Amino acid sequence: xHEVSLLENVREIxxxxxxxxxxxxxxxxxxxxxxxxxVEPDALRFAFSAVMKDSLAENAELILTxxxxxxxxxxxxxxxxxxxxxxxxxxxGHPFVSVTAGNSMQIKDLVVI
Numbered sequence: 001x002h003e004v005s006l007l008e009n010v011r012e013i014x015x016x017x018x019x020x021x022x023x024x025x026x027x028x029x030x031x032x033x034x035x036x037x038x039v040e041p042d043a044l045r046f047a048f049s050a051v052m053k054d055s056l057a058e059n060a061e062l063i064l065t066x067x068x069x070x071x072x073x074x075x076x077x078x079x080x081x082x083x084x085x086x087x088x089x090x091x092x093g094h095p096f097v098s099v100t101a102g103n104s105m106q107i108k109d110l111v112v113i
Contacts, residue, residue, distance in 0.1 A: 003043040007051040010107060018056050018112075026057040028111035034102035036069040036085050063109075069102035 014026055033039050041064050048062045069082040075094035082102075088095045 003040060004047050004051060006039065006105060007044065007047055011051060011055050011057065013107065014057055014110070015055065017110075021112075023112035024056060025113040026060045026110055027113060028061045028063065028109070029057060029107065030063040030065065030109035031105060032065045032067050032108045033105050034067045034069065035083065036099060036103040037105050039105050041066070065108065067102045067104075070100050071097035072100050073097050 010029070010031070014029075018024065018026075031044070033041060033044070044064065045062060052058050052060060069084075071080055071082045071087075071089075072078070073080055073089035073092060073094050074096040076089060076092040078089070078091050079100065080090050080097060082090075082097055082099070085099065085103075086095075087097060089097050
């Protein structure tokens with residue numbers, strides 16, 4: 001489950017920002033997950049408490065938002081929504097659509113004390 005290592009990275013980022021921005025506790029973490037990122041929201045929810053235990057984000061609320069997948073068709077040059085990696089263009093059927101959004105995970109918002 002790579003979601004655990006992703007959350008460990010989030011914890012490290014929070015700790016680094018706590019030092020540089022002088023806060024001691026995180027009460028809410030909002031993560032944006034791309035629909036094409038291969039990150040399982042349920043696995044993140046399941047592992048969040050365990051990974052954040054004994055850290056400044058212990059007992060923090062986790063909020064997940066999903067970013068839709070978007071791509072640019074190499075043939076018709078239109079921006080299209082895509083649900084899965086390697087989906088063909090929904091407008092012209094061309095098999096090559098370059099992903100432009102929805103393939104990452106990032107911290108979108110924090111509530112800190």
